[in-house]
Amino acid sequence: MKTAKNATDPSSEPTKSELEILQILWKYGPSTAxxxxxxxxxxxxxxIYMSTLKLMQIMVEKGFLKKDESQMKHIYWAxxxxxxxxxxxxxxxxxxxFNGSAGSLMMQLLGNKKIDPSDMETFRELIKKMDQNQ
Known part of the structure; x- marks a missing residue:
């Protein structure tokens, strides 16, 4: 008998396709398949619709989604x-x-992408706050 994984289990991570679905539900809230x-x-x-529906049903089993079946159209939410x-x-x-180094991650990000000036200012402010709290 197959046991369902629990989303609170640290070894349980959503797949790329599951993350795409979660992103939609996080942004728009409870929705139909x-x-x-x-x-x-x-x-x-x-x-294909049936593929999306099946994946969402699997995500319910895994604990990533919940489902309201009280209406004809089932509503899912994260x-x-x-x-x-x-x-x-x-x-x-x-x-x-990055061997546990958040700094290495940031250096990689900053080196690979063009940073919007407003984002750069946000980074500066965040670093200032971090410096003040140490």
């Missing part, structure tokens, strides 16, 4: 917090790709 599928088709990539999920994934990236 049809809405999610239409959004994916318009903004991300072409997907069962995991956006900040916690992104934080855990980012921690994993820092640990595995």
């Amino acid at each position: 049809r809405f999610v599928n239409d959004h994916l088709n318009q903004h991300t990539r072409k997907v 069962a995991v917090e956006e900040a916690k999920t992104k934080g855990a994934l980012l921690d994993r990236v820092v640990d595995t790709l």
Whole structure:
């Protein structure tokens, strides 16, 4: 018998496709599978409705989504917090790709991308605050 993974289990991470669905639900709130599928088709990539629905059902089993079945159209919403999920994934990236060094990650980011001047100012302010708190 197959046991469902729990999204609060640290070894349980959403796949790329699951993250695409979570991003939509975090942004728009509780939605039908049809809405999610239409959004994916318009903004991300072409997907078949039945594939989206099946993946969302699997995400319910894994604990990433919850579902209201009280109406004809089932409504899904994220069962995991956006900040916690992104934080855990980012921690994993820092640990595995940058040997635990957030500074190395930042240097890589700043070296690879053009930074918007307003973002750069935000970074400066954040660094100032961090300096003041030490």
